[in-house]
Amino acid sequence: MKILIVSDTHRKDDSLYKILSETGPYDMLIHLGDSEGSExxxxxxxxxxxxxxxxxGNNDFFSNLDREKEITIGKxxxxxxxxxxxxxxxxxxxxELEARERDLDIVMYGHTHRPFYEVHNGVIILNPGSLSYPRQEGRKPSYMIMEVDESGEAHFTLNFLKV
Known part of the structure; x- marks a missing residue:
């Protein structure tokens, strides 16, 4: 299973379209907020x-999107x-605290526009960064791909958009 994880596109959707066109197909797409009406x-x-x-996201004004979602992917x-x-x-x-209280394995978030991946007390916490307004050193637009292998294990890769 191949899942595309993005965040903070802020209506600058060309980069997302390029990724979907060049690296798809995907079995699932996760957008972690601030799509600003491009849903x-x-x-x-x-x-x-x-x-x-x-x-x-905090910039998704007048939207009826869920504030957060719990989903299951494999195990x-x-x-x-x-x-x-x-x-x-x-x-x-x-x-991390929220994940442990809810017995969750992974938390995916956006907002900071900075890629992040760490495991805290068994909880995977990740942020794909931003495709539109990256804020990390080098300021390269970024996204993540989650792949679940045949044995059910998840693997994550951080990718940078070639501009």
Missing amino acids: EKITGWAGEDCPVHIVL YRILLTHGHYYNVSLGVERL
Whole structure:
């Protein structure tokens, strides 16, 4: 299973379209907020056989997106959130605590526009960064791919958009 994980596209959707066109197809698309009204376009690009999960970001005004979602991929219970309700700009400790309280394996978040991947007390915490306004050193647009192998194990790769 191959899952595309993105965040913070802020209506600058050309990069996402390029990724879907050049590296797809995907079995699932996860957008971690701040799509700013592009939800239908993104869902259409993913294709009808690709489930799409998009959560509410702090810039998704007038949207009826879920504030967060819990999903299951294989053996993994996953929380999808933009992260601003958990003060992720100050650290991921609240995300870890929330995951442990809910018995979750993985937390995916956005908001900071910086890629992040760490395992905290058995909880995988990740952020794919931003495709539109990256803030990490080098400022390269980024996304992640999650692949679940035949034995059910998840593997994550951070990728940078070639511009």
